[in-house]
Amino acid sequence: MLSLTRRRAALALAASLAACGRSGGADAPPPGSLAWAVAGPWRIEPERDQWRNPLQTLLFWGLEGDMTVLEVLPGRGWYTSILAPYVAANGGRLIAAGFDPRSPSLAQRETLAAWESRFTRDRELYGEIQRTVVRPGAPLAPANSVDLAILANSVHTLMAEGIAEYVFRGVAAALKPGGAFGVEQHRAASTGLQDPVAGTGYVQEAYVKALAQEAGLDFVAASDLNANPRDTRDHPFGVWTLPPTLRTSPLGRPDDPNFNTSPFENIGESDRMTLKFRKASGAAVAAPSDEPELRR
Numbered sequence: 001m002l003s004l005t006r007r008r009a010a011l012a013l014a015a016s017l018a019a020c021g022r023s024g025g026a027d028a029p030p031p032g033s034l035a036w037a038v039a040g041p042w043r044i045e046p047e048r049d050q051w052r053n054p055l056q057t058l059l060f061w062g063l064e065g066d067m068t069v070l071e072v073l074p075g076r077g078w079y080t081s082i083l084a085p086y087v088a089a090n091g092g093r094l095i096a097a098g099f100d101p102r103s104p105s106l107a108q109r110e111t112l113a114a115w116e117s118r119f120t121r122d123r124e125l126y127g128e129i130q131r132t133v134v135r136p137g138a139p140l141a142p143a144n145s146v147d148l149a150i151l152a153n154s155v156h157t158l159m160a161e162g163i164a165e166y167v168f169r170g171v172a173a174a175l176k177p178g179g180a181f182g183v184e185q186h187r188a189a190s191t192g193l194q195d196p197v198a199g200t201g202y203v204q205e206a207y208v209k210a211l212a213q214e215a216g217l218d219f220v221a222a223s224d225l226n227a228n229p230r231d232t233r234d235h236p237f238g239v240w241t242l243p244p245t246l247r248t249s250p251l252g253r254p255d256d257p258n259f260n261t262s263p264f265e266n267i268g269e270s271d272r273m274t275l276k277f278r279k280a281s282g283a284a285v286a287a288p289s290d291e292p293e294l295r296r
Contacts, residue, residue: 032065034058037086042125044081044118048244051269052184053225054082060223061182061276065090067147070174072097072167073134073154077115080129083150084119088127095130097140134158136166141174149175152184153272155208156198156239168215175279181217183208184226186239187273201239205273217277224274231271239270 029035038046038055049055063069065086074080074096087094098115099108119126132140140149149171158164171181188194188202209219235241237250241264248259 032086032089034063034065034082034086037082037089040081040085042081042085044076044078045244048078048269051226051228051243052078052272054079056225057182057184057223057274058082060221060225060274061148061150062180063148064092066092068093068095068141068145070095070097070141070146070149070171072140072149072151072171073157074098074115075111075154077118079150079152080115080119080126084126084129088125093130094127095132095141095146097132097134100133100135134163134167136163139174140167140170143173144176146171146174147176147179149179149181150183151181153186155183155185155203155211156201159196159198159203162197164211165214168211168217172215172217172279175217177279177281179279180220181212181277181279183212183273183275183277185273185275186270187227187233189233199238200233200235202233202270205275208273208275212275212277216279218280220276220278222273222275226272226274228268228271230267232267233271235264242267243269 029039035055038049063083063086067087069083069087069092071080071083071094080094080096084094086092096115096119099105099112101109101112103109103112119129130141132138134140151167151171155164158167175181185208186202188200188204188207190204190206194204194207205222212219231242233239237247239245240247240251243265246261246264248256248261
């Protein structure tokens with residue numbers, strides 16, 4: 001792991017980069033640093049950084065360059081485009097647990113194909129990313145091998161598939177004792193009952209904490225880095241009414257050219273929880289052996 005001095009240097013670098021951005025400074029971050037990976041021209045949609053704050057979020061979760069990192073459901077690779085160059089440049093390892101290529105969902109297969117097209121061709125930049133599948137019966141990573149696992153804006157996907165508990169247990173099994181689990185997720189209001197399939201895309205913070213606790217993970221800290229108090233969570237097409245999706249009609253129906261997206265653009269991206277959990281040192285968490293039926 002990186003020394004305390006190098007951790008402090010990373011935090012200082014983050015602060016100096018923020019200052020450079022405010023003052024218009026043009027100094028490039030040192031190659032191989034996390035700030036370098038965040039600032040790279042290979043990034044996917046860096047304009048979203050104002051809402052997702054990747055540098056600060058990854059530092060909060062405790063990312064270091066020489067770690068073994070597990071990214072669960074990377075989607076098209078918004079975070080992969082930061083993680084892969086960073087760990088590749090620092091002797092770390094990235095494991096991407098993606099959608100099942102045999103999924104009956106066309107959207108999932110297309111998302112997986114887009115990820116593969118981007119991240120399997122330039123090994124000099126992205127390194128050799130180890131591939132696993134989010135599928136009952138398949139381990140996310142070898143047991144006790146991962147320093148940091150990340151699940152970004154996909155808890156609702158796991159809930160819709162009926163495998164959230166299974167995947168959280170799989171993360172716990174993959175983590176080394178003392179390893180951390182960082183979660184970012186669209187945050188539902190804390191009142192009322194949680195929809196078990198998270199149809200709006202929003203999930204209660206207490207529900208995510210309960211999933212982690214039941215998997216044998218300890219809660220460490222929460223951050224409001226990615227909070228958005230303007231998000232009322234009351235949108236006609238769920239969280240996808242907001243940027244970056246700006247959905248104008250129910251899923252599966254044609255776009256509505258008369259739907260006014262301006263109020264939702266003014267809100268910005270969703271209000272998000274940013275949580276950190278840890279596997280207790282010396283904890284033994286068995287890999288999940290049951291295979292829940294998937295919801296399609």
